[in-house]
Amino acid sequence: FTEENGVLSLKDRSGSFNFDNLWKQLTSGMFHGLRKGDFTAVVEIPRSLLPSLYLHSSNAWVGVQSVGLDTAEIVTSNGRLELNEVHCQTLSAQSSNAAVVLNGVSVQGEAGIATSNGSIELHGLDAEKLDAATSNAAIQVQELAARQISLNTSNGNIGGTVLGNSAQYSVSSGTSHGNNSIAHLKEDPSLPYSLSAFTSNASIELIFQQN
Numbered sequence: 001f002t003e004e005n006g007v008l009s010l011k012d013r014s015g016s017f018n019f020d021n022l023w024k025q026l027t028s029g030m031f032h033g034l035r036k037g038d039f040t041a042v043v044e045i046p047r048s049l050l051p052s053l054y055l056h057s058s059n060a061w062v063g064v065q066s067v068g069l070d071t072a073e074i075v076t077s078n079g080r081l082e083l084n085e086v087h088c089q090t091l092s093a094q095s096s097n098a099a100v101v102l103n104g105v106s107v108q109g110e111a112g113i114a115t116s117n118g119s120i121e122l123h124g125l126d127a128e129k130l131d132a133a134t135s136n137a138a139i140q141v142q143e144l145a146a147r148q149i150s151l152n153t154s155n156g157n158i159g160g161t162v163l164g165n166s167a168q169y170s171v172s173s174g175t176s177h178g179n180n181s182i183a184h185l186k187e188d189p190s191l192p193y194s195l196s197a198f199t200s201n202a203s204i205e206l207i208f209q210q211n
Helices: 019-027
Strands: 002-004 007-009 052-056 062-075 081-094 100-103 106-114 120-123 126-133 139-152 158-163 169-174 193-198 204-209
Touching (some): 120 126, 193 204
Parallel strands (some): 062 081, 081 100, 081 106, 120 139, 126 139, 139 158, 139 193, 169 193
């Protein structure tokens, strides 16, 4: 690890850190014959050194847990992204062709969650603003708390529970070829909270739950 101008970097002797280089070193010695799928890297960083996190990967599972941050930008592709007990000012979590799962995450500002061909699961998320989008998969929320909520997918259900009184929400929603449990709720810009939920070829089953 090196630190320069407040940025913590992981590097090998050749420069930027490269898992392929590390793999060649491992399998040329005592770990000869070890399959690549057996290898997992775990990086532990003291909280005091991590005011913000910018983590980019590809073709791999990414998990972050038990940390407080100013800004969190976590991106992968073709791999599951999972955050547990992460608390931050702003959050961007993105993957593709895989699920994004958040457990016990709180965001003081905006949370942007995106993937494609993979589900989004939000358990106990607390945010000022939430924008969650995927395609060809479901969005599932449990005890979701946010002042502004946007849930968008296609060919996948939207379901779960939203904390609060439905009478305080301005609601826009729609689907095709599916049920919509919040179709009776209407848009009203004068209300303090907003919810937008849209899908296609699937159902919307959202329930408002009083605190």
